[in-house]
Structures are given as structure tokens and as C-alpha cells.
Amino acid sequence: MRAKLEIIVSPHAGYCFGVKRAMRLVAEGLERYGGIIYTLGDLIHNPQEIERLKARGVHPVSSLDEVPEGGTLVIRAHGVHPDRVREAERRGIRILDATCPFVQRSQKFVRGLSREPYPVIIIGDGEHPEVQGIAGHAGERLLIVRDEKEAKRMAPLDRAAVVIQTTYPRPEAERIIDALRSKVRDLHVEDTICQATESRREAALALARTVDFMLVVGGRNSSNTKRLYQVCASVGVPARFIESADEIDPAWFGGRRRIGITTGTSTPDWLIASVRERLAEISNAPA
Numbered sequence: 708m709r710a711k712l713e714i715i716v717s718p719h720a721g722y723c724f725g726v727k728r729a730m731r732l733v734a735e736g737l738e739r740y741g742g743i744i745y746t747l748g749d750l751i752h753n754p755q756e757i758e759r760l761k762a763r764g765v766h767p768v769s770s771l772d773e774v775p776e777g778g779t780l781v782i783r784a785h786g787v788h789p790d791r792v793r794e795a796e797r798r799g800i801r802i803l804d805a806t807c808p809f810v811q812r813s814q815k816f817v818r819g820l821s822r823e824p825y826p827v828i829i830i831g832d833g834e835h836p837e838v839q840g841i842a843g844h845a846g847e848r849l850l851i852v853r854d855e856k857e858a859k860r861m862a863p864l865d866r867a868a869v870v871i872q873t874t875y876p877r878p879e880a881e882r883i884i885d886a887l888r889s890k891v892r893d894l895h896v897e898d899t900i901c902q903a904t905e906s907r908r909e910a911a912l913a914l915a916r917t918v919d920f921m922l923v924v925g926g927r928n929s930s931n932t933k934r935l936y937q938v939c940a941s942v943g944v945p946a947r948f949i950e951s952a953d954e955i956d957p958a959w960f961g962g963r964r965r966i967g968i969t970t971g972t973s974t975p976d977w978l979i980a981s982v983r984e985r986l987a988e989i990s991n992a993p994a
């Protein structure tokens with residue numbers, strides 16, 4: 708028999724608050740309105756759960772043209788450009804808004820400044836739906852800064868306000884803010900980084916330092932899971948990024964005892980349970 712594996716799941720694993728809320732709204736929508744519920748893009752970044760949702764009648768669409776009049780559309784936790792909400796309303800589509808309250812806070816802040824004569828700067832990835840949605844609430848004087856280099860290339864400004872993509876890693880955001888301070892005389896920073904993401908990253912880091920192997924579970928299309936994997940790997944512990952228990956190879960654990968598990972914010976509990984079960988099987992199997 709191999710040495711028993713000790714399995715430790717990070718205290719910050721599974722759905723975050725915003726994803727839990729979105730899933731609850733979808734479940735309520737299915738119960739109340741029945742039929743099909745549409746989501747603009749995948750509701751969450753987890754292919755396995757998306758398949759389960761499809762079986763329950765939750766269908767991702769890429770355009771409002773795919774939603775019939777009178778249909779029900781869920782705005783996912785990232786939020787969306789307000790023009791799309793207006794267009795959906797104009798088409799007689801029922802909207803269930805699952806925009807995470809933390810994202811709503813950024814949208815509200817930016818909206819409040821939309822008539823100011825100075826620019827709003829969003830620190831984040833301009834391709835990310837959350838950033839595109841927040842940008843839709845800003846006035847014309849909007850700048851999106853993805854990294855320190857872009858901040859350093861900016862023309863000097865007298866005044867500006869900053870919001871940060873909720874899932875942006877804090878150390879990176881702080882470097883960008885430092886670079887912005889050298890460009891903008893009067894800079895107001897609204898700290899909109901989500902505490903749930905930070906706690907998850909810190910807990911993953913702390914766990915990775917105490918185990919022999921880390922499993923990071925989440926959709927390959929999930930950028931927060933990719934970042935978590937990088938964080939875990941950065942401490943030098945062997946780590947693997949997996950989507951499901953089927954990918955686990957027992958050979959990874961030869962001579963290793965303590966196995967840590969962390970997950971992205973869109974990883975359901977049932978997937979974590981199946982990873983635990985697979986590890987227990989490996990642990991109990993004859994060597």
C-alpha cells in the first residue's frame with residue numbers, strides 16, 4: 708500500500724459570492740418562468756457545470772437575436788454594457804440581472820463620474836466582459852490600462868479617477884497605480900478589487916507552502932483559475948491545473964503525502980467532491 712494521502716481543501720474553494728448568487732437567480736428563474744432561460748455568454752467559466760445547466764434548460768447565447776420576445780435572459784455576474792440591457796428591454800425580453808454587487812459598485816462609481824470633465828481610468832483587461840460592461844457606464848473620457856507599460860506610456864493628466872477590474876491581482880494593480888501617480892497630478896483611486904478573489908489567492912498561497920502537491924481545479928477558460936495556478940506554482944510546489952477528476956494521474960503522487968486542493972470561483976462543489984473521491988481511491992489502491 709502507498710502512504711495514505713492527506714487531502715486538504717483550501718477554505719476559499721468553490722463558488723464565490725457572486726457566482727452563488729447568479730446560480731440562485733437562475734434556479735429561481737427556472738422555477739418561476741419555466742421553459743428556457745438564456746444567458747449572454749456562458750453563465751460561469753466551467754464547461755462541466757455549463758453542460759449540466761444546459762440539461763436544465765439554461766442556454767448560453769452570443770447575441771440578443773437568439774432570444775425570443777418574452778424570453779428570459781440572465782445577465783451574468785460580470786455584468787454587461789448598458790446598451791445591451793436597453794436593447795433587450797426594447798425587444799420585450801425579461802431580464803434577470805445577476806451582475807455581482809461588487810461589479811455593480813464599479814459601474815455606479817463610473818456612472819457617477821460620467822459628466823465630469825476628467826477621465827476615468829479602468830485598470831483591467833479591455834477584452835474582459837466585466838471591463839467592457841463598466842466602460843459602458845463611463846462618459847467619453849475613458850481610458851483602459853492593462854499593465855504598467857501602458858500606464859507609463861500615457862500622456863500626463865491633471866486629474867483622473869481610477870477603478871480596478873474586480874479580479875485583478877492586487878500587486879499588479881498597485882504597480883500600475885504607482886505608474887499612474889507619476890502621470891496624473893490629482894489621482895483618485897477607488898479600490899474595487901474583490902476581497903473574495905484576494906482571500907482565495909492568499910489562502911491558495913498559504914496552502915501551497917504547506918503541501919507536497921497542489922491541484923488547482925477549474926475551467927481552462929477561467930482566468931482567475933489560471934492565475935491561482937500560477938500563484939501556487941510560484942512557491943515551487945508541484946502543481947497541476949485540472950478541469951475534472953478524470954484527468955488525475957496517480958503517478959503524480961508517488962512519494963507525496965499532503966495534497967492541497969484549490970479552485971477557481973466558478974468551480975462547483977460537486978466537482979470538488981469528485982476530485983476528493985478520486986484522490987481517496989488512489990490513496991486506498993494497492994501501490
Ligand code: F3S
Binds near residue numbers: 724808874
Ligand atoms: Fe463578484 Fe468577486 Fe465573484 S466580484 S463574481 S464575488 S470574484
